[in-house]
Amino acid sequence: MSGNLQQPQFASPSRLLDQNLSNLHKCSDTRRLLQIHSQIFRLHLHTNPFIASKLIASYSLCLLPSSSAAVFNLVPDPTSHLFNTLIRAFAQNSLPSLSFNTFFRMQLSSVKADSFTYPFLLKSFSSSLHTIELIHAHVIKLGFLSDTFVPNSLIDSYSKSGENDAACKVFDEMPVRDLVSWNSMVAALVRAGEVWDARGVFDQMPERDTVSWNSMLDGYMKVGEVDAAFDLFSRMPVRNVVSWSTMVSGYCNKGDMEMARMLFDKMPVKNVVPWTIMISGYAGKGLAKEASSLMDQMEEAGLELDSGAAVSILTACAHSDLLGLGKRIHHTAKRRKLMFTTQISNALIDMYSKCGDLDEAWNIFERMEDKDLVSWNSMVHALAMHGYGKKSLELFARMEEEGIIPDSFTFVGLLCACTQVGLIKQARRYFISMQKDYEIVPRIEHYGCLIDILGRGGLLMEAYNLAKSMPLEPNAIIWGSILNACRFHNNVGIAEKIIDELVSLEPSDAGNFEIISKIYAAAGKWDGMAKARLKMKDFGRHKLVGSGFIELNDNVHELALEDRMHPQADRILRMLNRLGKYVKKLGYAAEVR
């Protein structure tokens, strides 16, 4: 009590505000931040560089970088620390040009850049190799390479833009290295898939911390060396949440859900990340019941969905047609008042589209304020895949009007749209235009689309020749689409040319043999058909029936051709018959088998 009386009275609100601001560093509570800011303003504390820098960082965390800039502009003589904070704020919100602007302002006001400035700049330009090299040259001149702080960031930046040689060079030329330098190098090699080189560096390290071990775990998991990862995991001295999560993730990716779940259950501490990994793992395998039951348990454990979890689980739902779980994530995100970032909205568009609800995908797309290229591409593709080829092309026209530059993904969507409407000429035009007007080198997906369109249009020879002459090695999808076209157009000659290629790529795919045998049958070549049938028996007996999955109330039902195993088979077949009559009335001609 007596101590408090000694304190001048005006000091206490300042300290209180400072403390409140520090508490905001961990979470992004925008309302609270605005309250604190207005108090600071009333007390004229906003020119205090320490308070201003905390405000800038907090606004950045709330995804309000323009407010960060506003705070900065009210400080009369910004320190280098304040400049750095603003540069980092722009970097965090992916505004590289503003980061660089701030850097220039810093130089104009003759405030010296320090070893914190360049790492933030590098983070901002992690995708622009040219700028990284520019910054590199700049820091060499200023002598920032004698310390570890800047070169460590350089290693990371180079590695993340795929330039591991440059990263290695920086590492080799460092006069002193700290633990982070070594860890960055191991992480760089792991990122490039060079696990054995990474292991070499790991073994040479003078000391290792949990991060070093975790990088190696991830490396072994990424190249499928699950046992080596497990061996390392069991031998490492200290395991943290990340170590356990890396293992769970590795087993999920490998498809070993039992092992993943066992480790998950054994984890001493869990945050939202391992829950996300496990839920997405189940969802990605179509295990809707397990996934949503884990969602329940996560909520019971008091952990809440964050944006990373939403994006990750939605993506898994899109992959496995889990509309129910996808909707649940959507509603939970709404209830939690999560920021609907562009990335989350995009994941929602894709999930709704892939799960069949085109209307909802369109609603989200139209309501988005800041659509990016991914949003447009997803919607162009969604319309095409749902049969609205013309609408898809119209959307592309709107995209061009708004000045969005299309990329490689856009043209895959457009070519799919052409397939839906049968626009062979238009597809050829797009294929040429993407190379000439946008300097996009066609990928296997583009060739796949074009070859598919040609084949469906009956131009089998052209499709075959394109597959043979294209600069990329044709894959099973390409040969399969030509084979399918051969079936529709009863062309045995070309089918025979590609059978061996296809079988060598997908030797156990019974679907291929089925198509082949149908082609022979249609042409009356019974010996060829017999041979194909024989191969079918040898290989994929289990895949012989075409089956489909459907998710209803968290249960996944499997239905197969001529299959009456389902408990409600009779009701389902009655409904199918009614639907069949209904679509015929609407003018749909079923494919004749």
Next chain:
DNA sequence: CGTGATGACG
């Protein structure tokens, strides 16, 4: 420096 993270050919 290490774990989950939006869009592509049948």
